[in-house]
Amino acid sequence: MRKRKSLIILLLLPLLLAGCQSYKKVPYLQDALQEVAAGDTGTADMPLYDARIMPKDLLTIVVSCPEEPELAIPFNLTVTSPLSQENNYLTNQPVLQQYLVDNKGNIDFPIIGNIHIGGLTKSEAEQLIKDKLQPQFREVPIVTVRMVNYKISVIGEVAHPGTFTISNEKVNIFEALAMAGDMTVYGIRDKVKLIREDNQGKREIITLNLNDSDIINSPHYYLQQNDILYVTPNKTVSKNSGISNSTTIWISVVGTLVSLASLITTIIK
Known part of the structure; x- marks a missing residue:
């Protein structure tokens, strides 16, 4: 009986050691x-991330001015959305025109024309468009840029x-x-x-x-x-380290090893 227990332990030991070794490869950080x-919880200060506009980006640009709302209308182009059924009626709702940034980083904006915004952050693009729009308004307009894709x-x-x-x-x-x-x-x-x-x-x-x-x-x-x-x-x-995300496989492997140990013990006797 003692020989049998020793043999089973010897067979299972590589599996257990492999499991401990493989764990070292799993955790992040x-x-x-x-x-x-x-006890060391030091941290590093990093600047806040702000995405930059790239070629082929799709943008929505909304211009508003609470004091002069009628002046903002020409800069907020809309297109007709696909038909949808609501209360047994076919309806379509206008949606904002999207602007595709070309390979040179430009967009074609109403009235103003080409604006180069490639490589800018959203806040930088908003400020640039705001500066170009300023002569059209008596008050400072509000510009909001969003990336759609x-x-x-x-x-x-x-x-x-x-x-x-x-x-x-x-x-x-x-x-x-x-x-x-x-x-x-x-x-x-x-x-x-x-x-x-x-x-x-x-x-x-x-x-x-x-x-x-x-x-x-x-x-x-x-x-x-x-x-x-x-x-x-x-x-x-992963196989060499003995990691498996299937409990069934684990049970099958352990069961096979135990059966093999029992067979060897019987033969030795």
Whole structure:
């Protein structure tokens, strides 16, 4: 009986050791967890992120002036929306005209004409348009710019890969992963790829280490519109480490090992 117990322990020991070893690869921001455990909770001051307007962005621009509302009307173009049925009647509602930023970063704005806003933040674009509109108004107009098609994509070893539209035009790496259901256990956390294209059309692939807490201070922590986050899969590493997200597989493996141990013990006897 003692030999049997010893044999079972020997068979299960590599599995248990592998499980402990594999855990080290799973948590995000590992060094930060260690610092918190040691009582160090230092933080770094970072400027607030503000998205910049890129070619092919779709914008809505609303101009208003409470003192002179009639003067703002020519700058708020509308288009007819598709027909919809309400109370057995077909209706359509006007919606604001959207402005497509061309490859040179320009938009064609009513009355004013071409305005170069590529590379500007929303607040910078609002101020620029406001300055150009000022001669048309006696009072300072209010200009509101919104990005309609701010989207990012998350693919690879995540639970729900896909493309996601961001309504507040601000999303960081971990929020993007949360939208995609987080990484699976087969995702390599220290080799996440970020595919990005700048406003000049230059593409680059950036490798991110999400195990390193300094990622939150990285210029790539916040995603830009049209960014693609690719979680590199490595099933071989996961299998060697003994990680599995299926309880059935665990039970099957343990059951097989126990049966094998019993068979070997019977043969030895």
